[in-house]
Amino acid sequence: MSAPTLTEFVLANTTLTPVPLVPEVVLHSAAEAMDLWELTHHDQPPFWAFPWAGGQALARHLLDNAGLVRDKKVFDLACGSGLVAIAAALAGADSVTANDIDPLALTAVQLNAAANGVAVTVLGDDQLDSDAHGADVVLAGDAFYDAAITALVLPFLLRAAARGALVLLGDPDRAHLPPGRFAAQARYEVPVPMTLESTETRGATVWRV
Template identity: 85%
Template sequence: MSAPALSDFVLANTTLTPVPLVPEVLLHSAVEAMDLWELTDHDQPPFWAFPWAGGQALARHLLDHPGLVRDKKVFDLASGSGLVAIAAALAGADSVTANDIDPLSLTAVRLNASANGVSVTPLPGDQLDSDAQGADVVLAGDVFYDAEITALMLPFLTRAAARGALVLLGDPDRAHLPRDRFVRYGRYEVPVPLTLESTETRNATVWRI
């Protein structure tokens, strides 16, 4: 799809609404995941169309502790809707890059950043072999949802921490989270879409490598 067609698709299938745990942020969000997933014809669910629990927890944490990102260069991995990236920008980050491999996600990031009056730079493509553009802070919300993805994400995040970046993760107790590698920063009870999580709330933790 062309860029205008991608924007039209996102706008036609979402409504701009406050994020439950982070009402300071508005997102173009969908109601029914399965119906939208069929329309996208993608292998993966439309991660860009919902405020996932791990991302909500991490976004809340950044807004409550803005010193973590204030005046820093920030890289948001697997950005989805851009929720975490937008929270970092609202918390005073000097620059924020939102990376995702899905063009619909990057379109949602642009629309959501504009709706919240912040500047976020969408970055396409697989960046897992990169150094996260030398960012001071690397963020990832809800990226440990299966074993294969965890195996891909973890080396990238570990390298960033090893070179001195602050690496923060938001995770709602996914089975593949390697807890022994992280230090817990905070824990939140997060409202979530019943159709996605089969429950109305999930506990989510913010971790640091």
């Protein structure tokens, strides 16, 4: 797909909707996951089209504790819709970079950032060998959904924390969250789409690495 077609695809298959736990933010969100997934022809679900529980919890935490990111350089890993990146920008971050390997996600982030009146820089390709480009704060919402992904993401996050970055995660008790590695910061009950989670709410914790 060319860039204009990506934009048209996102707009044609989503509706601008307030995020349940973070109503200050609106996202271009889809109504049905499986139908949209088939249209994308991707191996992975359209993570960019829904406000996932871990991302909602982390976004809520940033808006309620703006000092965590205010005037800081922020990097949002596997950003999906850009919800967490947008929350960081609304909380006063000096700059926010949203990274994802899915071009549709990067398109959605640009549309969502514009809809919320904030500036977010999008960055494609796999950045896991980087140092998060020197960011003061590194964020990841719902990144531990798969064992293989966890094995790739965890060294990146630990490396960022080791060099002094504040590393915060939002996770709704996924099975692959490494036990005993992180410090809990806050807990939220998050409204989620029944079609994705088979429940109306999920508990999600914000962790510090």
